[in-house]
Amino acid sequence: MEGQLSTDNLKAHNAHLKESTVQADVTAGATSSTKSSNKMSLLSNKLSLKDRLTVGGNSMDDKKSDGGSGSKLSSSMNRTRFSRLRTKLKMQSLFGASLSKAGSEVGHKSVRPLENTYKLEPEEGTQFSITNAEKIITNVFEAYLKGRQYDAKKFRLLSKSLADMIKERVKQSGIHRYKIVATVLIVEDCGQSVRLGSRCLWDTAYDNHATVVFKGDGFEAVGSVFATFFA
Known part of the structure; x- marks a missing residue:
């Protein structure tokens, strides 16, 4: 009986040891699984934070780059x-009248x-008519130079504007298939002598030119128009 009891006690002890080892393995596995799950959650949190910063399109670098490009575009505009x-204000100060949008869009046909x-x-x-061209030059000079005093800064820009105006009016006078070149020279009258000359290679039957001299208050203006037939 004592041998049986000792044998039974040994079997019970061994079974208890097996159960304890199994429980220890289960707890170790549970702790490892919890650690791995914690690591996965931290990685997911990091990835989600990175996604929010970069993938979502709201990163600081993108904002800086977008802000820089936007600022450059706005500054250029x-x-x-x-x-x-500034160009419009200069033209208004020279001609003393406001410019309409219809007149500015004429050249975009x-x-x-x-x-x-x-x-x-x-x-x-x-x-091409010499008489009509001379009338156009005279009317432009009297409209924009009469009663003015010589001003080197204003007349430097005004001479170019008057030349463009004379050229456009000559083109609209009824001539066709002509190349028009208009020049305006304004010099201060200090008692000196000024001589202007020009040479052209053209067909004398159809090509011609017109020149008008306008004397103002302390200055003289010379306007010329050259017309060559474009065959």
């Missing part, structure tokens, strides 16, 4: 608007391609 406004006409001479009534 402001410079363009400022230059246009679409160009329509045309077939060759093979015409070697202008049609009747569309030739």
